[in-house]
Amino acid sequence: MALGMSVENLNLWYGDHQALHDITLGAPEGKVTALIGPSGCGKSTLLRCLNRMNDRVQGCRVEGRILLGEEDVTDCDVYSLRRRVGMVFQRPNPFPLSIYDNVTYGMRRQGRNKRSELDEVVERTLTEVGLWDEVRDKLSESGLALSGGQAQRLCIARAMAMDPDVILMDEPTSALDPISTGMVEELVTKISGTHTVVIVTHNMQQATRVSDMTAFFYLGELVEYAPTAQLFSAPREKRTEDYLTGRFG
């Protein structure tokens, strides 16, 4: 079973601006946790903390604990952390390499070059993301030649090839058409169980379709965190209800 993630008393500043205020939240193992809230409330900032993508942001300061299982991510080597906590971005970003090399990129960087192992992972992960039949005859063609939806599934396969515990997704369908969106949503459901997923979404229906838990953020604060069905049907906080009913945001 994949490890879960959690943050404890997390505060984050960009220079003088505090973007996250005392966030405590767990993304349970093998479940999908959705982060929702109006633009600028800190969803992506929190997501980026989980695999230390904010390390590279100048002037960014983080306090509090960020845990993968029981291990503090600040104690991890950042490259091994990103192998265990993969990320899928809003815009599909295949590397300018063949489809095959996109999937095997991380493994090769680890020095895993055995052809039979690479072949097995390519077929297994592309099958898992529903791309194998579409691309099996053109694995040596560029990943850049794929459609947006195919490219996003390739990026998910690339993340899964490293056998991560956690996959972070930052609005992974906002640049996709409805059919591709449906495919990616099905994929999220499929990979949970064996992976822990944390997904940022602006789409409320998407959160209800794919997630087990939902966290609602407002102005850098975690307002409410609950099982998705409960948060959407009977929010405890007035601010959550106002947001869900479209009164702001």
Ligand SMILES: Nc1ncnc2c1ncn2[C@@H]1O[C@H](COP(=O)(O)OP(=O)(O)OP(=O)(O)O)[C@@H](O)[C@H]1O
């Ligand atoms: N690199 C950065 N440098 C300075 N401020 C930043 C940086 N990234 C984000 N911020 C600020 O931090 C706050 C939270 O931004 P963040 O992108 O996490 O919000 P979000 O909820 O993901 O928004 P959106 O839904 O629009 O993507 C905002 O006030 C934003 O302007």
